Amino acid sequence: MADESSPAAAAKPSAVEVAKAASDYLRGDIAKELVDRAPGFGKPSIHLLKNFGTYQQDDRETRKAVDGKKSERQISFMIRTCVPGGKLSAEQLLAAIDMGDELGNGTIRLTTRQSIQHHGVVKGDLKDFMQKVHANHLTTLAACGDVERNIMCCPAPLHGNPIRDEMQATLDELAKHLAPRTRAYYEIWLTDPDTGEKTLAGGNAKDAVVEPAGVVEHEPIYGRTYLPRKFKTAFALPEDNCTDVYANDLGFIVVHEHGTILGYNVLAGGGMGVTPSAAKTFPALAKRLGFVPPEDVLAIAEAIVKVQRDYGNRSDRKVARLKYTIHTMGLENFRKKVEEYFGKPLAPCHPADVHGFDDHIGWHEQGDGKFFYGFNVENGRVHDTGDFKLKTALRRILREIKSGVRITAHQSLLFTDLSITDRERIAKILHDHGVKTSEEISTLRRWSMACVALPTCSLAVAESERVLPGLIDSLEPEVAKLGLANDAFTLRMTGCPNACARPYNSDIGIVGRTLGKYTIFLGGRLLGDRLNEHYKDVVPFEELSQEITAVLACYKAERHAGETLGDFCHRKGVDGVRKWADEWLAGARGR
Numbered sequence: 001m002a003d004e005s006s007p008a009a010a011a012k013p014s015a016v017e018v019a020k021a022a023s024d025y026l027r028g029d030i031a032k033e034l035v036d037r038a039p040g041f042g043k044p045s046i047h048l049l050k051n052f053g054t055y056q057q058d059d060r061e062t063r064k065a066v067d068g069k070k071s072e073r074q075i076s077f078m079i080r081t082c083v084p085g086g087k088l089s090a091e092q093l094l095a096a097i098d099m100g101d102e103l104g105n106g107t108i109r110l111t112t113r114q115s116i117q118h119h120g121v122v123k124g125d126l127k128d129f130m131q132k133v134h135a136n137h138l139t140t141l142a143a144c145g146d147v148e149r150n151i152m153c154c155p156a157p158l159h160g161n162p163i164r165d166e167m168q169a170t171l172d173e174l175a176k177h178l179a180p181r182t183r184a185y186y187e188i189w190l191t192d193p194d195t196g197e198k199t200l201a202g203g204n205a206k207d208a209v210v211e212p213a214g215v216v217e218h219e220p221i222y223g224r225t226y227l228p229r230k231f232k233t234a235f236a237l238p239e240d241n242c243t244d245v246y247a248n249d250l251g252f253i254v255v256h257e258h259g260t261i262l263g264y265n266v267l268a269g270g271g272m273g274v275t276p277s278a279a280k281t282f283p284a285l286a287k288r289l290g291f292v293p294p295e296d297v298l299a300i301a302e303a304i305v306k307v308q309r310d311y312g313n314r315s316d317r318k319v320a321r322l323k324y325t326i327h328t329m330g331l332e333n334f335r336k337k338v339e340e341y342f343g344k345p346l347a348p349c350h351p352a353d354v355h356g357f358d359d360h361i362g363w364h365e366q367g368d369g370k371f372f373y374g375f376n377v378e379n380g381r382v383h384d385t386g387d388f389k390l391k392t393a394l395r396r397i398l399r400e401i402k403s404g405v406r407i408t409a410h411q412s413l414l415f416t417d418l419s420i421t422d423r424e425r426i427a428k429i430l431h432d433h434g435v436k437t438s439e440e441i442s443t444l445r446r447w448s449m450a451c452v453a454l455p456t457c458s459l460a461v462a463e464s465e466r467v468l469p470g471l472i473d474s475l476e477p478e479v480a481k482l483g484l485a486n487d488a489f490t491l492r493m494t495g496c497p498n499a500c501a502r503p504y505n506s507d508i509g510i511v512g513r514t515l516g517k518y519t520i521f522l523g524g525r526l527l528g529d530r531l532n533e534h535y536k537d538v539v540p541f542e543e544l545s546q547e548i549t550a551v552l553a554c555y556k557a558e559r560h561a562g563e564t565l566g567d568f569c570h571r572k573g574v575d576g577v578r579k580w581a582d583e584w585l586a587g588a589r590g591r
Contacts (some may be wrong), residue, residue, distance in 0.1 A: 011315035019044035020146070020225045025182040025218075026051050034188070039123055040075040051147060051226070052185055053140025054079045054126065057119075061455040076105075077121045078456065080143035081133055084175040085168050086114030086155040086407035090398040093405045095136040097382065097391060103129050107391070110380035112449065112501055113232070114243075114407040115143060115150045117380075119456055130189035141185045146227045148178035148305065152243040153235035155406035156360050157416040159368035163256045167235050170252075170297055174233070177298050178305065180226070181219050221302055221309075228312030229320035231305065232271075234409075235264075241354035243409045244528040246270050246285040247502050249322040250304055252297065255350045263293040265349045266300055268334070269326040272499035275318045276513075283504035283531060284323040287331055288353075289338070290346030303341035311337065357526050359410050361438045361446055363423060372406075372416040373426060376438045379450045379465045380411030386434075393433035397426060411449050444479055445472045447488055447526070453495025453512065460495030462512030467541060468493045474545040482549075482556045489565040490526050491548075493518075504531055507566040508548060516541050522551065522574055525566030532566070533574045546588070550581035 013021070019028065028048045033041045041049060046056050058073035081096065096116050100108040105120025121129050133140055143150060153171045158164055219226070235252045236245035245251035251267035270286030292300045304322075311329065313320045326334045339345050361374035377390070384391045397403065397415065404416035415426070427437050438446070451457070453464035471493070479485055489507035494500060496512045497519075503509030505528050509521035517538045524532035539547055551569070554577050559568045569577055 011313075013314050014317050015043070016047045016146070016317060017225055017228075017314045019047045023048055024184075025224060026180070026184040026226075027182075027188065030184075031188050034123070034127060040073075041123075049077075051142065051145030051180065052130070052189065053081065053143030053145075054121075055144065057456045057458060059455045060458075075123065076119070076456075077123065077126060079104075079118045079121055079126075079129060079133075079140055080111065080150075081116045081118075081138050081140055082143045082150045082175075083115045083138065083407060084151050085153045085171050086409075087168070088405040088407065090402050090405055092136050092138060094395065094398050095132070097395060099129065099132050099136075100382075103132070107381060107383040109452065110377055110382065110407050110411045110413065111150075112380075112409055112411060112451075113150045114152050114155065114409055116407070117452075119452075127189055134190055139185075142180055144230070146229055146231075147180055147222065148175075148231045148233060151175045151178075151233045151235070152248075152409055154237055154240050154242050155408055155414055156240075156242075156358070156364070157366055157372050157404065157406060157414065159366050159370075161367065162259055163237070163254060163261055166261050166294070167237070167254055170294065171235055174298055174301055178221065178233075178301065180222060221305060223309060225314070227305070227309055228314045229317060229322075231308065231322065233301065236354060237356075238352045238354055239356040240358045241356065241528050242358055242360065244502055244505065245354065246529050247272055247505060248286060249308075250301060251286050253352060253354065255291070255352045261294055263291055263350070264297060265352060266290050266292055266304075266346070268304055268338075269323040271321045271323045272502050272504050273321070274497040274499065274504075276497050278318045281318055282323075283499065284327075285505065285529065285531060287326065288349045289331075289335055291348060291350050292346070296342075300338075300342055300346075303338050303343075306341050307334070307337050354527055354529055357528065359412070359446070360408060360414055361412065366416065370416075371418045371420060371422075372404075372414050373418060373423075374408070374438060375413045375415060376441055376446050377412045378441075378445065378469060381465065388435060389433040390435050393430050393435050396429050396433075400429075401425065410447075442472070442476050442479070443486055443488055444476060444491065445469075448472055448491040448493070449501050450493040451495055451500040457495060459498050460512060461514055462495045462516060462518060463541070464493045464495035464501070464512065471541075471544055475548060478545070478549040479552060482552055484552055484556060487565065488526060490524070502528075505529070506532060507564070507569070508532075508551070510544065513538050518544060520544070520547060522577060523566055523569040525564055525570070530566070530570065532569075535574045535578060546585065547581070550584045550588075551577060553584050554580045 026048050030045050033045050040056050055078045058075050062074045103121050103125045104118040109117040111117050151171050232248045233250040234243040234245045234248040236243050237254050248270045253265040255262045266289045267286035268289045272283045275281045308322045312325045382391050406414040450464040450468040453460035491508045492501045492503040492506040493510040494503050505524040509532050511519045513519045519537045520535045521532040522535040555565050555568050
């Protein structure tokens, strides 16, 4: 069934759908607007650009009103790079850092999907930036947009582990299979418009990724209007759900025995985003759909993508993710439709499910006589500021030690293929640049993360990345006083309910409600397989620390032996926690 004749196509299409339909496979007017004198693009092109990994933004704090006119926007672009499974070389990460200095705002950001994000690129530098990414053997194609985005899997480089090797290889194959086939990316960004010849940064064509042979003028999987909304996929191991597999549109849980992958439990319909003004929107965990052998991974993924293509909502983007398609169709009807596209029945899920979570921070043996080091990067931001010179430290480590690199789903880095003698060397480099080692940060900080939010994200209603470190600063002594300094629980903060840092399945979720005020959620858990619940609303930032401290005091007083924070809040219930915590707060204020 082609997407053009799908049931979902009967309703009036949204503006984004109109732009895609008229775009000639994502071309639109991008090439023409790229060379005009305007600082930004028109609305149709803004929609299309996302499929090439870039968002048009402006710094909301620099908007200025001049002579009674409307405020002026200083337009720039965020660009995201696909890094399947978070796997990079030292040279690639160094090049990315250099690009941030040369064409961006002097920083890079490691994302919650194991990719790299740049901010502050101006329109005139977009093409040069894309060519530098291409010459770095990476791509921005499908890093954003209504397509399959960067696919995730556990980044731990454990050698001699056939399960992990096969999982990464399957991910790589699936990433290629679900990549858009349009030639538009190569025409717009990598080709000289006058000569038709491919142009690459530095002119070093031999170092560049070549245009795939399979790129054609039609989309066999997506069709001419691609998907109704973004689509996210992750792989996970039962013993290590470090990718938050249940938060994805499509998830694969590896089922293995005695060093052999038997197959994968297939999950569908996860997604965190919520629109506050639309009660019809909700966060959801993926549902267990069925089991497939390894050779069917590509086919089942394609079938699910095509069902979403043909039955997803194309008139209302607020309810266009796969979770809403499943909610509308019903899980059983959705499964039947997937089986129809798949061409055979799905086997029931294997009993295997997630039961462990490892962020891989610290020193670990790889299994080949070498080591990898998990280095915590707070909120994923790589920058130099004052005496804190993380960017400079990373450059030294990458140039001098030449380690492999992996990006984690917690916005941090793994340095791989290290010798035991590199331990002191890395610590010294970090300390020389005012940076703490992973062993020197608190457990609380280690398990926290935030989205970008203000000032560049157009959806943000409150701060996140810029204020979470200060919130952690204020919480650390309180956590220590309670004797909970070694307890691991996830604390995730976002500047709006769209939930880019996955706050709705964490132990403590803090979601921007309005400027300077937040909603607190409790009762998810580190495993990522349970949603949390609404605890308190419209909490001023200045009160977050004491509110969270009260929750932790309740946990300390009434937890069962071995009980995690999320499990405790779930067992006691948010009403019970709230009553206890409010009484504790009243007593604390009276002292």
